[in-house]
Amino acid sequence: MSSLVEIAHNIERVRERIALACQSVGRSADEVTLVAVSKTMPIEVICQAMEAGITDLGENRVEEAVPKMRQLTDPRWHMIGHVQSRKAEDVVAAGFHLVHSLDSLKLAQRYDRFAKAAECVLPVLLEINVSGEASKEGWLAVGWEKDGAVRDNLWQWIEALLALPNLRIEGLMTMAPYETEPEATRSVFQDLARLREALRTSFKSLSWRHLSMGMTNDFEVAIQEGATIVRVGRAIFGERRIT
Ligand SMILES: *Cc1c(COP(=O)(O)O)cnc(C)c1O
Numbered sequence: 001m002s003s004l005v006e007i008a009h010n011i012e013r014v015r016e017r018i019a020l021a022c023q024s025v026g027r028s029a030d031e032v033t034l035v036a037v038s039k040t041m042p043i044e045v046i047c048q049a050m051e052a053g054i055t056d057l058g059e060n061r062v063e064e065a066v067p068k069m070r071q072l073t074d075p076r077w078h079m080i081g082h083v084q085s086r087k088a089e090d091v092v093a094a095g096f097h098l099v100h101s102l103d104s105l106k107l108a109q110r111y112d113r114f115a116k117a118a119e120c121v122l123p124v125l126l127e128i129n130v131s132g133e134a135s136k137e138g139w140l141a142v143g144w145e146k147d148g149a150v151r152d153n154l155w156q157w158i159e160a161l162l163a164l165p166n167l168r169i170e171g172l173m174t175m176a177p178y179e180t181e182p183e184a185t186r187s188v189f190q191d192l193a194r195l196r197e198a199l200r201t202s203f204k205s206l207s208w209r210h211l212s213m214g215m216t217n218d219f220e221v222a223i224q225e226g227a228t229i230v231r232v233g234r235a236i237f238g239e240r241r242i243t
Helices: 004-024 043-051 062-071 085-094 105-117 148-162 182-202 219-224
Strands: 033-037 056-059 076-079 098-102 122-129 167-173 210-212 229-232
Touching: 004 033, 004 043, 004 219, 043 062, 056 062, 062 076, 062 085, 076 085, 085 105, 098 105, 098 167, 105 122, 105 148, 105 167, 122 148, 148 167, 148 182, 167 182, 182 210, 182 219, 210 229, 219 229
Parallel strands: 033 056, 033 229, 056 076, 076 098, 098 122, 122 167, 167 210
Antiparallel strands: none
8 A cells, every 4th residue: 555645656657657658549648537446445545546636436346335435425436346236226326427347137137227216327338358368257258250159149238238228338348367468468458449349330329438448557558459448556556455
């Protein structure tokens, strides 16, 4: 865990790196939202990040997020972690700015139901597993370009999601496999970007405006491949003691 001075410095450094990555491919830095991933970090540390200009915070467990969200109502909170369907109601009630991790129809149906009851619309990203190896999370879509069955399965899922009026799909999210060499993740990000283009063509009623990809290890590569949201924890807050 880092001190106030370190956190402010880390944020400045991450912002510089975002700007350079954008510059390298002719993008504008304000196309990229920096979500500071504050999981396991206490409120005081999160406040330091806010003092240093952070407006968006990411949490991966709803039980941990809710008390933080009650104390700090200014930032935009992002749910970035896997959600079990029995926690769907809590996620809807919490009032996240964006839920990045929608990965099943069952969860979507529960979100829709609870959002309807609360008379709100839940903004979501579809979490897609394009690499196969990264984790068990995300809708499995390895080889969607070549394998018709994988593609049909994914397209049918999205058709089913379109029937849920209290969800608003805003784009895609992925987690790349952990690599020590950031270049190794480039093909995963390219794959997700191509998938977004294919979905844009097939599902024209949706905006598909977000690509949430890139973490401490690989956010520059993700930005070069079109990320609109990067989720950065350790480069801002230092190493986590527990994960
Ligand atoms: C923890 C986490 C991050 C941030 O990872 P760092 O390596 O600390 O930058 C990003 N996305 C998700 C889904 C996470 O769980």
